[in-house]
Amino acid sequence: MTPADPGALAPARARELFRGGLRTPTAGWCRGWTQANLLAVPRSLAYDLLLFGQRNPAACPVLDVGDPGAFRTEIFGGDLRTDLPGYRVYENGEPVADAAEVTGLWRDDLVAFLIGCSFTFEDALVQAGVPVRHLEAGTNVPMYLTSVKCRPAGALAGPLVVSMRPVPAPLVAEAVRITARYPAVHGAPVHVGDPAEIGVADLARPDFGDPVEVRPGEIPLFWACGVTPQAAVMASGVPFAIGHLPGHMAVTDVRDHRFLVP
Incomplete structure (x- = not known):
């Protein structure tokens, strides 16, 4: 069940709810905590995705990158296989499944990218009217x-x-x-x-x-939008990838103000 005030939750509690099966868009959740897009690709494509982010920084701002096979990163203390409220699986560029968790599909060669999300600045917009x-x-x-x-x-x-x-x-x-x-x-x-x-x-x-x-x-x-890399996965016929279900983000353990510039 969705809590009465999801914006008041800490990231760990939100991830616990998602791990328990709650499936919901995360706009407005965990106010003050940064949300991120997830895209996990085989190690053979990881450099290409990193370069894609460098060449398209507005659409693909890379916040963190995991080691091959890892399902945690420095800014995400949960389990990337279970702690998002929705996943999308791609094979040969086609979305083949939406899933509540992807533990059985996670591979030792997958490199997880966490990519900036515009939900991060929405509270600042609301506070400004x-x-x-x-x-x-x-x-x-x-x-x-x-x-x-x-x-x-x-x-x-x-x-x-x-x-x-x-x-x-x-x-x-x-x-x-x-x-x-x-x-x-x-x-x-x-x-x-x-x-x-x-x-x-x-x-x-x-x-x-x-x-x-x-x-x-x-x-x-x-x-x-951080769904851009998933559009590239589809357009490029990438053999295998796992992303978040659009709008169903990874709630990280870093504060929004970390990404605010003066």
């Missing part, structure tokens, strides 16, 4: 494949994925200013305004997550 619609609605953030191509790296290439939050026009500059101070978790928006300019045809039909209402006087803001 900038509405975050999916938090208000209790739904998953909407995410979209775009026509913008990432810089390829080795065997990995694919489109930029963005998350979207509608913001009242007078607050757009404030939203940009606040999020620009979190470059390690996607930073400022990569696009403001007309979704068609980045190849998004219909805001009501996200590729991942749930649609949200865009009200009169609001402008859609688009941030680079």
Whole structure:
């Protein structure tokens, strides 16, 4: 059962609930604690993914990397195989299963990457009076494949994925200013305004997550999204990979302010 105030939970308690089978998007969970995207790839692809992150830092900001076969990292004290609320398994670039845990699929050659997540700056937006619609609605953030191509790296290439939050026009500059101070978790928006300019045809039909209402006087803001590496896995036909279910993040043991720049 989802707790009454998931934002008040400590990371270890949240991970215990997920390990026990709770499956839910994690926006608003564990206020003040950094959330991260997970992507685990075979060691033979680990350098390519690291290079992909270096070449596409807005979309793939690498926070931590595990040793081959390891299911913990320095910033995540839980078990990466069981302590997220949802996983997606890929074979030959195709999503073949969504799972509650992946213990039986974890391999000795898998290298786990934890990648920055825009949920990290959402509390700062709320504190500044900038509405975050999916938090208000209790739904998953909407995410979209775009026509913008990432810089390829080795065997990995694919489109930029963005998350979207509608913001009242007078607050757009404030939203940009606040999020620009979190470059390690996607930073400022990569696009403001007309979704068609980045190849998004219909805001009501996200590729991942749930649609949200865009009200009169609001402008859609688009941030680079950590699902981008999973889009590269699909576009590149990667033989095997394990990621988080979009919006169902790894709750780490580091505070959001660690990634705040003056």
